[in-house]
Amino acid sequence: MKSICRLLIYILAITLFTTACNKKELAIPPTAVVKMTFQGYSFDDTLEVVKxxxxxxxxxxxxxxxVIALIAVKNDKEEVGLRKKGTTAILSTFEVNRVPFEQQKKIFFDGKTVNDKMELTPVSNPANVGFRLLFKTDFPYFYGGPVDFVIWEQTVDNNTYEYTNKKITEVKNVGNAFGDFVELPRLISTDQVSKNYIFRVYKAGTTELPYKEGVDLSAIPDFEFYYGIIDAAKAGQSALLMVGPYYYSDTMLGEGFRVEDIAYFFR
Structure with missing residues (x-):
């Protein structure tokens, strides 16, 4: 009888221990898989997302x-890092939660720092356009410092081709980051008159072109027409405009500026 009692006690202890273990195991959440979309823009360096x-x-x-990546999340969240390809130093980290399944991370890398909270400044009036400007180039004769943007409203008579430029505003001391937000009324062109916002770029604090001494300017016949055109933003929207000069060789500057709007990836 005593042996039977001992056996029953032993079985009960094993059962209680097993039940406790099972409850403990159930308390550990299973690994979740998250579909993360990384979108944005990176200057100069290819980046790697690492865990x-x-x-x-x-x-x-x-x-x-x-780019889409599937990320395993073992606990409530996982830490993920960003680094330059070919290096081990982590530039920035961020957390990935286990829910929802589809997530998104917007990234802007200016060549030095990572911004994963880039937001577009909304316009105050849906009839207006808004934009920020950034100057970026690998042209060897760029002087290498910040620039000033001077913005004009240009009106062109489509019959006589006469034009007038009215100065609107300036954005000063723009470096690797986007400059101050500018909001302007959307211009409307007709068959008789064309209207555009144009800009000129100067070495910060001056009215000098932002290039080193010795640059070849022979491809620019008239510096009165050496400007860029702002036409990327739609009424009610904001743009992030990356500006750089056209050039024909390592020494010869071209006419005008390229303008690329990257706001789509941060909307």
């Missing part, structure tokens, strides 16, 4: 990107 030194995604340099 525990495993590369989850590659974000190409000098280009907008939109």
């Amino acid at each position: 525990n030194n495993e590369v989850l995604a590659t974000l190409r340099a000098n280009s907008s990107f939109s």
